Amino acid sequence: MSEFDLINHFFKSTTVNRADVLLGIGDDCAILSPPDNKKLAVSTDTLISGVHFPESASAEDIGYKSLAVNLSDLAAMGAEPAWVSLAISLPEANKVWLKNFISGFNELAEKFNVALIGGDTTQGPLSVTINVTGFVDPDKALKRSNASPGDFIFVTGDIGDAHLGLKSILNDNFNNRLTNQQISYCEKKLNRPQPRFDAGNQLKTFSASAIDISDGLLADLSHICKASNVGAVLNIDKIPVSDALLNYYQDKPDWHSVLTAGDDYELCFTCPKSQSFEMQKIMKENNVTVSCIGEISENTEIICKLNNQKLDFEQTGYNHF
Amino acid sequence: MSEFDLINHFFKSTTVNRADVLLGIGDDCAILSPPDNKKLAVSTDTLISGVHFPESASAEDIGYKSLAVNLSDLAAMGAEPAWVSLAISLPEANKVWLKNFISGFNELAEKFNVALIGGDTTQGPLSVTINVTGFVDPDKALKRSNASPGDFIFVTGDIGDAHLGLKSILNDNFNNRLTNQQISYCEKKLNRPQPRFDAGNQLKTFSASAIDISDGLLADLSHICKASNVGAVLNIDKIPVSDALLNYYQDKPDWHSVLTAGDDYELCFTCPKSQSFEMQKIMKENNVTVSCIGEISENTEIICKLNNQKLDFEQTGYNHF
Numbered sequence: 162m163s164e165f166d167l168i169n170h171f172f173k174s175t176t177v178n179r180a181d182v183l184l185g186i187g188d189d190c191a192i193l194s195p196p197d198n199k200k201l202a203v204s205t206d207t208l209i210s211g212v213h214f215p216e217s218a219s220a221e222d223i224g225y226k227s228l229a230v231n232l233s234d235l236a237a238m239g240a241e242p243a244w245v246s247l248a249i250s251l252p253e254a255n256k257v258w259l260k261n262f263i264s265g266f267n268e269l270a271e272k273f274n275v276a277l278i279g280g281d282t283t284q285g286p287l288s289v290t291i292n293v294t295g296f297v298d299p300d301k302a303l304k305r306s307n308a309s310p311g312d313f314i315f316v317t318g319d320i321g322d323a324h325l326g327l328k329s330i331l332n333d334n335f336n337n338r339l340t341n342q343q344i345s346y347c348e349k350k351l352n353r354p355q356p357r358f359d360a361g362n363q364l365k366t367f368s369a370s371a372i373d374i375s376d377g378l379l380a381d382l383s384h385i386c387k388a389s390n391v392g393a394v395l396n397i398d399k400i401p402v403s404d405a406l407l408n409y410y411q412d413k414p415d416w417h418s419v420l421t422a423g424d425d426y427e428l429c430f431t432c433p434k435s436q437s438f439e440m441q442k443i444m445k446e447n448n449v450t451v452s453c454i455g456e457i458s459e460n461t462e463i464i465c466k467l468n469n470q471k472l473d474f475e476q477t478g479y480n481h482f
Numbered sequence: 483m484s485e486f487d488l489i490n491h492f493f494k495s496t497t498v499n500r501a502d503v504l505l506g507i508g509d510d511c512a513i514l515s516p517p518d519n520k521k522l523a524v525s526t527d528t529l530i531s532g533v534h535f536p537e538s539a540s541a542e543d544i545g546y547k548s549l550a551v552n553l554s555d556l557a558a559m560g561a562e563p564a565w566v567s568l569a570i571s572l573p574e575a576n577k578v579w580l581k582n583f584i585s586g587f588n589e590l591a592e593k594f595n596v597a598l599i600g601g602d603t604t605q606g607p608l609s610v611t612i613n614v615t616g617f618v619d620p621d622k623a624l625k626r627s628n629a630s631p632g633d634f635i636f637v638t639g640d641i642g643d644a645h646l647g648l649k650s651i652l653n654d655n656f657n658n659r660l661t662n663q664q665i666s667y668c669e670k671k672l673n674r675p676q677p678r679f680d681a682g683n684q685l686k687t688f689s690a691s692a693i694d695i696s697d698g699l700l701a702d703l704s705h706i707c708k709a710s711n712v713g714a715v716l717n718i719d720k721i722p723v724s725d726a727l728l729n730y731y732q733d734k735p736d737w738h739s740v741l742t743a744g745d746d747y748e749l750c751f752t753c754p755k756s757q758s759f760e761m762q763k764i765m766k767e768n769n770v771t772v773s774c775i776g777e778i779s780e781n782t783e784i785i786c787k788l789n790n791q792k793l794d795f796e797q798t799g800y801n802h803f
Contacts, residue, residue: 183521183529183620184623184625187626187709188554188559188625188626188627188709189556189558189559189624189626189693189694190523190524190525190526190555190558190559190561190616190618190621191523191524191690192521192522192523192559192618193521193522193523193524194521194522194620195516195521195522197518200504200513200514200515200516201513201514201515201516202511202512202513202514203511203512203514203565203567203599203600203615204511204512204565204570204600205568205569205600205601205602205605205613206602207569207602208551208604208609209571209604209605209606212604212605212606213604234510234511235511235567237510237511238509238510238511238513240511244524246526246613247526248527248528248611249530250530250609255600278524279524279525279526279613281526281527281528281611282755283528283529283530283533283609284530285528285530285533285609286606288571288604288606288609290528290602290611291567292526292567294753295511295525297513299504299505299513299515302505302511302513303510304505304509304621305508305509305510306509307779312677327801334684368589369508373510376762387551388508388509398526439604441727475748479674
């Protein structure tokens, strides 16, 4: 099967049609019509087998996750998703694998109305590179540089479950500390992260900065601090964790692991104190769980406190090299 | 060195700044301001070491070619280049390699005023995926579906030299048939193809269809024919070839090789007979060499003729699988 047949068969089987896609897959370029009153938000991420997803991951989960981690960047900017380009490198032209990959990809693309507008398939070790474009009002973008001393620091959802999911897949012996349901929940957090548009959309009306937690809470928060030229005091014991994680650590979480494990794709964001009550109220009305875990400081270091005692943590997340 | 340091060091060392890039590399997304009166043209291509460039290719040439083949898609659509996202997969964080890669990339980016707006570096076998965006007037886009029976078929420049360059690099014994200057010319055609914006820009005012020759003239022309639901009669002996190619084949070109060899990145395009004289005049005024090599037919097959004799050629180009 030739490259062209592959593209025609599988890339064209995506199901989202948008009126702003004037010419889709099949020519030298796609032609797109951006909205008059918005700017574009664009992000690119590569996922490599064995690095960004387990080698044992199903084609459907890889398709889902590849799109999810890219959309997550749009959510962290407060952007509305629109278009996606997809480049896949595959060891062989495996029809069944591609069909399942596109099926997982489509499931998420349909949920957020994202149209596939370009693609390339090449022969090589399994990897996926995705480029997403969304629409944003630049005055309301959740830039990393928006944090100010005194702002509260929040996270959405629970932190650390994706890492437990990875432990499970890598055959960690859970010694019956987790129920099958909890194991399945953690593996789903790893393989099918949810881009937090629910939170990003609401945050746009506040003076917020945001980042998605891909490399670990501490590493990602440090990007906000660096871009805003500020520091942070983090109350470790306020970091929200699931019952599954508490069970795994027998109620004494390994905070270093929770702080440095990536792949949760929750949002870490800041909000001025004066707007925090209103922000939390609106999040609650929209069923988005957020937790206050610290405060931005003037000093440019990140201080971690456990029960008000200062701790030393290496300020690093997942290091790709 | 961490992923972030790599991105900061090398991706930020690109030198093209554009007023329509409101927020560049360093946040979750770039923020871009599209022009009011244009649509967007978008294309994605992956280049894999040993497939799309020789394993021996220099980092500078890889940087140049990766951008060139993507910009070539914009040229083939009649679009004006603007923004580029770059995802590199590297076996190791090699500073010297990255510096040279970005140097080759910048050389071309500066030539066409393309701003790097996003990047991702991952550890893995060497590959480059690029996403380019340009501006286009959709009424003037050089769509593959624009060809009509009776249109003349043209190509820019000479065909087949990039393939000779590959032969040279793979240690083909040229038996002194080519001068060192000719060998160097052919290798440059392979490693540093020129996106034909000079031709694409002029073609916009005509009822033209166009494609860039990446997979071979016959394969790429067949994409125009398929999209336009037409066929073609190709006069093989009218295909423009260089003195280097004539020397290599001792004045008897291997036309099958010329028709199926890819990587020239010249444009193959169609133009109505009634507009061809004017088009050729304008091309000449702009120092763009174009050659008429055949005519679009109603019948949906591609017929190849040599000295008015019909030939049989397998209608295929480079097959990635």
